[in-house]
Amino acid sequence: MEFVSPEGLRLDGRRPKELRKLRIKLGSLDGTDGSAFVQLGNTKVLAAVFGPRGAPTGARSSAISCVIAVSAISVQGDRRSKERLGRQATEFSRALTNAMEQLVPADILKNACIDVHVQVLQADGGLFAACANAALLALANAGVPLRDICAACHTGLLESTALVDLSAQESMQQAPQAAILYECRTQSIAIMQTDNKMSTTALEELLELATEGCIALVTAMRQALISSTVQQLSTSAPHASAAQRRD
Amino acid sequence: MLHKKAFIKKTRKGKIQQIVREHYLRDDIYSGTPWDPECDAGAAKLSKDAKHYLVADTNVVLSQMDFLEHAAVEDVIIMSVVLDEVRHRNQSVYQRLRSLCASPTRRFYVFANEHHRDTYIKQEPGESVNDRNDRAIRVATKWYMSRLEPASQADQVPEIILLTNDAENRSRAQSEGLTAISIQAYAKSRTECPELMDLVAAGNLEDEAETAASRAKHAKRARIYEDHRGMADITAGLKAGKYHQGTLRVSRYNPFEGWVGSESVGEDILISGRVAMNRAIEGDAVAIELLPEAEWRAASATLPKAGADGAPAEDAEGAEDMQEDGGHIMEVVPMDISEQPPELTAASKRPTGKVVGIIRRNWRTRGYCGSLQPQQRASARGSTASVLFCPVERRFPMIRLQTRQAEALADKRIVVVIDSWEADSHYPAGHYVRTLGTIGDRDTETEVLLIEHDINTSPFTPAVHACVPQLPWSVTPADLDDPNRQDLRHLPICSVDPPGCKDIDDALHVVELPNGNLELGVHIADVTHFLKPATAIDDEAASRATTTYLVQRRIDMLPKPLTEDICSLRADVERLAFSVVWEMTQSADVVSVRFTKSVIKSRAALTYAEAQSRIDDERLHDEISNSLRTMNRVARILRKRRADAGALSLASPEVKFEIDTETHDPLDVGIYQIREANQMVEEMMLLANVTVAEHTLRAFPACALLRRHPVPAPRQFDPLLRAAAAAGFSLDCSTSKMLAESLDKAVRADDAYFNKLVRIMATRCMTQAVYFGSGECDPPEYHHYGLAAPLYTHFTSPIRRYADVVVHRVLAASLGLAPLPETARDRDGVRSLTDNLNTRHHNAQMAGRASVELHTLIFFKDRVVVADARITKVRSNGLIIFVPKYGIEGPVYFTPKDAAASAKGGARAAIPKQPVSAAAAGSAPPESEYILDEEKQTVTSPDGKVCYTIFDKAAVRIAVEETHGQRRHLVLTLVDRNELPESEQMG
Structure with a gap:
C-alpha cells in the first residue's frame, strides 16, 4: 500500500500535513446548556453539556463526567468492529473526564456537577480528536470557563511519513499513531494516547506534527465560537433594545 | 496549512x-x-x-x-x-x-x-x-x-x-x-x-491492418494447445478436487518435461510433453488435471537427445521451427547440489497430468538472455523478420520475435521478454529488449549469467556513495574515547584469508592468561558502524544482500572504499571491529565469553598457505606463529568435538582457476586445495557464529536472525542409497551422526577418490541451509543438520553478507549499544528480510557456479585434455561422467546415432571401437540396445562385452565444440584408461 504517493498526495488527495474538512455547528440541540456538532471529514460527533448544576446528594467521585457513546448507525460492518469502537469510546471517556477535571477551574465545580455527553454519529478515523473537540466546544457553548484553550489532533507515521488527521483507512494500519489533547497557551499536552510500537524519535516527530495540527484546529474552533457568539448577539440584540425601549 | x-x-x-x-x-x-x-x-x-x-x-x-x-x-x-x-x-x-x-x-x-x-x-x-x-x-x-x-x-x-x-x-x-x-x-x-x-511488444496488440492479416492466418492454423480454463472454472475445479495446483518445475534436461509439486496429491505430478505442458513455463503457478491412470508415464530414463519430442510442423512458414528442438541438448552442467534428478526406474509410473490453466504467470520482467536461431533465408535488410530466439537457460522454450535487425543480431547475445503465448503457436511471442554483446565474448557471457541469476550489477548511486566516509580514513579519537569501544590494539591479532583477498572481515588472536587459561578472540569488521539503518547505502546493501564472487570479478554489496579499505581489517592499520572474546581452558572448554566493539591493529594479513607454513615451521617462535599454533590446537579439539556430535564433512567439487592478470583468461584449473589452516579459521568462525546465535536468541527470543539446515527428507537420499547398494557398501542416513560414520567407512582400496565422490553425491542430497527469524519456527527446527549444531547464524562476514550486518545490529542491541533495527522488530519484517537474503544468496551461488562453468569453457577452448573420470549415473543410452580435476559433469552417449543426432544441436560424444549396432536390425528401438539394470546400477552392451557400473573409473577426452546453435559445449568422449597420463590419475 502506498499511503503517500511520490507526488506527495495521500489516498484521499490531501497532502501529509493537511487536516480533513472541518465543520462546526454550535448550539444546535435544544434543552441542553450547550452543544456542538463537529464533523471532521466523514467523522461526525454531537456533544451536549448539562450543567453546571447543583451537585446531587450523595458522594460522587467526580464532579464532571464525560461519556462517549457510539451510536448504532455510526459504523457499518460486523458486530466485532462495533464492539471495538465501543471499547475505544469507554477508554476515551475516562481520559476526557480526567482531562476536564484538570481543565475546569475547581471553584466552578464546587458543589456543582457537569455532565458531558458525546454521541458518535459516524466514525471514519480520528474519533478521539473529534470527540474531544466537540466536548470542548460544547463546554464553551455552555459558558463553562476552561483553564486554557485546547484542541485534540490525531497523527500517524505511515511509511516513515508523518501524517496528520488519519482517515479510517490510514488508521487501520499497524503503524505508530499518537493523538493528543493540547493546551495552546501553556503549551502542554493534557492527554496523549498512542497506538502500536514506535521509537522515541517517531514519537517526537508525531508530537510535533500533532501540536501543529492542534494549533490549526484551535484557530478554526475559536473562529467558530466567535462567529456563533456574534450571531447569538445579533439575533438577541433586537430583544435587548426592545426591552430598553420598554424601560 | x-x-x-x-x-x-x-x-x-x-x-x-x-x-x-x-x-x-x-x-x-x-x-x-x-x-x-x-x-x-x-x-x-x-x-x-x-x-x-x-x-x-x-x-x-x-x-x-x-x-x-x-x-x-x-x-x-x-x-x-x-x-x-x-x-x-x-x-x-x-x-x-x-x-x-x-x-x-x-x-x-x-x-x-x-x-x-x-x-x-x-x-x-x-x-x-x-x-x-x-x-x-x-x-x-x-x-x-x-x-x-x-x-x-x-x-x-x-x-x-x-x-x-x-x-x-x-x-x-x-x-x-x-x-x-x-x-x-x-x-x-x-x-x-x-x-x-x-x-x-508483440501479441494481440498489433495494428488493425496487421491484425486482420494475422487473424486470417490464425484461422488457417491449427490449434496446437488446448485453451486455458478461466479462473472461475479453475477455482471451482480446485474446490471439487478435479484440478490440482502447484508451481511447475521444468526438468533441466528436457524443456518439455516437468513436475508440479501438489499438496493435494501428495507427490510430484509428472507433466510430460509439449501438449500436456500447455504453454506453461518454469515457475508458473498452474492448475493441472490428472490423466487416467492408464496414461501415467515414467520420467524419461534416457538422456535427452535431439528430436526426442518432435514438434509437428506448423506449416511451410513454420519450417524453421523444426530445428528448435535440436537446440535443447543437454550440455555439460556444473554440479548442482539442490537438484533432484528425476531418478526413476522405467517400470515405476508416476502420477501424470496435464496443465489446464495458468493461475499466475512467472514470466521474467527482466527478460531472458539468449541468441537468435540462425536463419535459413536471409531477410531483406531493414524489413521486419520473424525469428526464433533461443534462451541460454534451456528450461525455457524458444521465443518468436519480430525484428528489423535480424542480421545485426545474428552473433549477439540479446535480452528478450515474453509477451504472450497463443494457443495456435508453438512458441511464445516476445520482443527484443537490448543487446549485451557478441556471443562467446567473456564479458558478454558474464553479463548473461549475471542477468540470468538476477544479480544487480548497476553501479552504486551517488546517494549511496555519499554515505561512505572520505578516504583516507582512519580511526578518530572519538572512536577511541567511546566508552563502549575497547582498545585492543595491543593484542597480537592477525587475519588468514585466501590469496588476493581484499575484503578481510575477520581476524583472530589467542594469548595465554596469567591463570593458565587461553584468551581467544575473533574480531569482525565493524560494518554497522558505517552502515546506519534507513540510509541509502543500507537499503542498497539490503536489496543486494550479498557480494557475488565470480571467477574473475566480484560484485560488491558495499561500495569499494568500504569493502576494501575502511572496513577491511588490513595489516598494520587501526580498524574498528566487533569482537567476541572467550576465556577457555587449555582443553578448549569455554569459561566465559564477552562481546565488545573494539579498535584493533592487525599484525599480519596472511594467506592460508602462509599461515600453514608458519604453523608447520618449527623454527619460528614469534608471537604470531606461536598463537597460530595454539589456535590450531584449539581448532583441532573443537573439530573433534563437532565430529563426535555428528557434524558432516561434506565435499563439493570446488575448482580454482589461475587467471592471467593481463587477459583475464584462465591459465590453469585444478581442485581447490584445503589446508589445515583453512579448517582452523573455519572452526573459529563456527565458534563465533554459534556463540553469537546463542547470545542473540537469549536476548531476543522472537526476532534473532538465525540460519538453519533442515534435516533432509529420507527420500532425498534414495538415489544415493541405490547407488551405494549397487556399489556394495551401505549408508545409514537416519541421523547426521550415523551418516557421517557410514561415509567414513565408504572407501575403496583401489580408488582413493571414491570416498570424496560419495561425499559429493551425499552433499547433493541435502537441502539448502536458510536464514530465518527465530519467531518463524519452533526451537527444535532451529537445528543445523550439516554442522550438527542446535543453533547457528552468520556473524563473521558483514562486508559481504547482509545477514551478518543484521546479526551485528541485533547483537549490538542485546548489549544495549543501539536500538533494535526497525526491520528486526516484527515477524513480517524479518520474514521479508530473510526471504530476500535466501533468494539472493542462492542466486549468488548459482552465478558463481555459472561463472566457473563459463571459464571452464574458455579454458578448454584451445585445449584437448584427457582426464581421469568417474561414472556417476548410468542410463540406457549413455552415462553421466564426473571429472574431479575440473569439476565437470556431463553425458557420454553410447551410440553414434544418438551422438550424431545430438551433434546437430550441440554435444557429441561417442565411444570409440564400439561395434555400431546394426545388430539391432532396426527392430528394437535404439534405447534398448544397451541394457540398463537399475538394481545393480549397470548398463551392459547388447553383446554383453562392455559393462559400465556406477562409481567405475573411466577416462574422458574433454574438448570444446562450437555448434550452429551458437552454444559452446564441452564434449566428453570416453577413452581407454591407458591413454590417461600418469600425472592425471587421481589418488
Whole structure:
C-alpha cells in the first residue's frame, strides 16, 4: 500500500500535513446548556453539556463526567468492529473526564456537577480528536470557563511519513499513531494516547506534527465560537433594545 | 496549512458493505510543463523543446514497458489513473514505471489527474470502470492541451499525443479533437530510431491492418494447445478436487518435461510433453488435471537427445521451427547440489497430468538472455523478420520475435521478454529488449549469467556513495574515547584469508592468561558502524544482500572504499571491529565469553598457505606463529568435538582457476586445495557464529536472525542409497551422526577418490541451509543438520553478507549499544528480510557456479585434455561422467546415432571401437540396445562385452565444440584408461 504517493498526495488527495474538512455547528440541540456538532471529514460527533448544576446528594467521585457513546448507525460492518469502537469510546471517556477535571477551574465545580455527553454519529478515523473537540466546544457553548484553550489532533507515521488527521483507512494500519489533547497557551499536552510500537524519535516527530495540527484546529474552533457568539448577539440584540425601549 | 477543496464522495462497493471515502480535489497540482504559465518553474519536468508530449494509457504501460524505458522515449505524461490501474494489475510493472518517473535523467511526469479540480470525472450511469478511466485520460489530455500557451506567436507548443492501442478509444479521442495513435504507428513515425520498433511488444496488440492479416492466418492454423480454463472454472475445479495446483518445475534436461509439486496429491505430478505442458513455463503457478491412470508415464530414463519430442510442423512458414528442438541438448552442467534428478526406474509410473490453466504467470520482467536461431533465408535488410530466439537457460522454450535487425543480431547475445503465448503457436511471442554483446565474448557471457541469476550489477548511486566516509580514513579519537569501544590494539591479532583477498572481515588472536587459561578472540569488521539503518547505502546493501564472487570479478554489496579499505581489517592499520572474546581452558572448554566493539591493529594479513607454513615451521617462535599454533590446537579439539556430535564433512567439487592478470583468461584449473589452516579459521568462525546465535536468541527470543539446515527428507537420499547398494557398501542416513560414520567407512582400496565422490553425491542430497527469524519456527527446527549444531547464524562476514550486518545490529542491541533495527522488530519484517537474503544468496551461488562453468569453457577452448573420470549415473543410452580435476559433469552417449543426432544441436560424444549396432536390425528401438539394470546400477552392451557400473573409473577426452546453435559445449568422449597420463590419475 502506498499511503503517500511520490507526488506527495495521500489516498484521499490531501497532502501529509493537511487536516480533513472541518465543520462546526454550535448550539444546535435544544434543552441542553450547550452543544456542538463537529464533523471532521466523514467523522461526525454531537456533544451536549448539562450543567453546571447543583451537585446531587450523595458522594460522587467526580464532579464532571464525560461519556462517549457510539451510536448504532455510526459504523457499518460486523458486530466485532462495533464492539471495538465501543471499547475505544469507554477508554476515551475516562481520559476526557480526567482531562476536564484538570481543565475546569475547581471553584466552578464546587458543589456543582457537569455532565458531558458525546454521541458518535459516524466514525471514519480520528474519533478521539473529534470527540474531544466537540466536548470542548460544547463546554464553551455552555459558558463553562476552561483553564486554557485546547484542541485534540490525531497523527500517524505511515511509511516513515508523518501524517496528520488519519482517515479510517490510514488508521487501520499497524503503524505508530499518537493523538493528543493540547493546551495552546501553556503549551502542554493534557492527554496523549498512542497506538502500536514506535521509537522515541517517531514519537517526537508525531508530537510535533500533532501540536501543529492542534494549533490549526484551535484557530478554526475559536473562529467558530466567535462567529456563533456574534450571531447569538445579533439575533438577541433586537430583544435587548426592545426591552430598553420598554424601560 | 489547511488547504481544502470542495469534495466529492467516492463510493466503492466492497463485498457486502459500502465504503465511503473522501476524495479531495485540488487546484495546486501543476502540469509540469514549462509552457504552462501557472506551473511552477521548478516543477516543470517536461522539456520546452519537445516536439510532442506523450500520454500513455494503461494497456500501453502494462504491455510496452520496454518501449517506454528506451532512452529515445521522453516527455511522457503519466496520469495517476493509469498508475492506479497499473498498480492493481501488475506490481512489477508498477515498480518499473515508478522508478522511471522518479529517475532524474528521464522526463516522465506524473499528473495527479484524479485529484485535480478540472480533470476529475465521475462515472456516468451505465459506464464501465474501464470506459470511465479511458475518458478520464482523454479529459486530462484535453486539459493539457488547454494549458499549453505559446508565449509569443512564433512559438510552436508541443503536440500532445495519446498513445493507445484501443481502436475505440482512439476514435473517441479523435472526435474530441485529440491526437491519438497506436504505439506501433508512433514507433514507425520515429524513423530516426529504428530499434524502437523492435521494442514494441508483440501479441494481440498489433495494428488493425496487421491484425486482420494475422487473424486470417490464425484461422488457417491449427490449434496446437488446448485453451486455458478461466479462473472461475479453475477455482471451482480446485474446490471439487478435479484440478490440482502447484508451481511447475521444468526438468533441466528436457524443456518439455516437468513436475508440479501438489499438496493435494501428495507427490510430484509428472507433466510430460509439449501438449500436456500447455504453454506453461518454469515457475508458473498452474492448475493441472490428472490423466487416467492408464496414461501415467515414467520420467524419461534416457538422456535427452535431439528430436526426442518432435514438434509437428506448423506449416511451410513454420519450417524453421523444426530445428528448435535440436537446440535443447543437454550440455555439460556444473554440479548442482539442490537438484533432484528425476531418478526413476522405467517400470515405476508416476502420477501424470496435464496443465489446464495458468493461475499466475512467472514470466521474467527482466527478460531472458539468449541468441537468435540462425536463419535459413536471409531477410531483406531493414524489413521486419520473424525469428526464433533461443534462451541460454534451456528450461525455457524458444521465443518468436519480430525484428528489423535480424542480421545485426545474428552473433549477439540479446535480452528478450515474453509477451504472450497463443494457443495456435508453438512458441511464445516476445520482443527484443537490448543487446549485451557478441556471443562467446567473456564479458558478454558474464553479463548473461549475471542477468540470468538476477544479480544487480548497476553501479552504486551517488546517494549511496555519499554515505561512505572520505578516504583516507582512519580511526578518530572519538572512536577511541567511546566508552563502549575497547582498545585492543595491543593484542597480537592477525587475519588468514585466501590469496588476493581484499575484503578481510575477520581476524583472530589467542594469548595465554596469567591463570593458565587461553584468551581467544575473533574480531569482525565493524560494518554497522558505517552502515546506519534507513540510509541509502543500507537499503542498497539490503536489496543486494550479498557480494557475488565470480571467477574473475566480484560484485560488491558495499561500495569499494568500504569493502576494501575502511572496513577491511588490513595489516598494520587501526580498524574498528566487533569482537567476541572467550576465556577457555587449555582443553578448549569455554569459561566465559564477552562481546565488545573494539579498535584493533592487525599484525599480519596472511594467506592460508602462509599461515600453514608458519604453523608447520618449527623454527619460528614469534608471537604470531606461536598463537597460530595454539589456535590450531584449539581448532583441532573443537573439530573433534563437532565430529563426535555428528557434524558432516561434506565435499563439493570446488575448482580454482589461475587467471592471467593481463587477459583475464584462465591459465590453469585444478581442485581447490584445503589446508589445515583453512579448517582452523573455519572452526573459529563456527565458534563465533554459534556463540553469537546463542547470545542473540537469549536476548531476543522472537526476532534473532538465525540460519538453519533442515534435516533432509529420507527420500532425498534414495538415489544415493541405490547407488551405494549397487556399489556394495551401505549408508545409514537416519541421523547426521550415523551418516557421517557410514561415509567414513565408504572407501575403496583401489580408488582413493571414491570416498570424496560419495561425499559429493551425499552433499547433493541435502537441502539448502536458510536464514530465518527465530519467531518463524519452533526451537527444535532451529537445528543445523550439516554442522550438527542446535543453533547457528552468520556473524563473521558483514562486508559481504547482509545477514551478518543484521546479526551485528541485533547483537549490538542485546548489549544495549543501539536500538533494535526497525526491520528486526516484527515477524513480517524479518520474514521479508530473510526471504530476500535466501533468494539472493542462492542466486549468488548459482552465478558463481555459472561463472566457473563459463571459464571452464574458455579454458578448454584451445585445449584437448584427457582426464581421469568417474561414472556417476548410468542410463540406457549413455552415462553421466564426473571429472574431479575440473569439476565437470556431463553425458557420454553410447551410440553414434544418438551422438550424431545430438551433434546437430550441440554435444557429441561417442565411444570409440564400439561395434555400431546394426545388430539391432532396426527392430528394437535404439534405447534398448544397451541394457540398463537399475538394481545393480549397470548398463551392459547388447553383446554383453562392455559393462559400465556406477562409481567405475573411466577416462574422458574433454574438448570444446562450437555448434550452429551458437552454444559452446564441452564434449566428453570416453577413452581407454591407458591413454590417461600418469600425472592425471587421481589418488
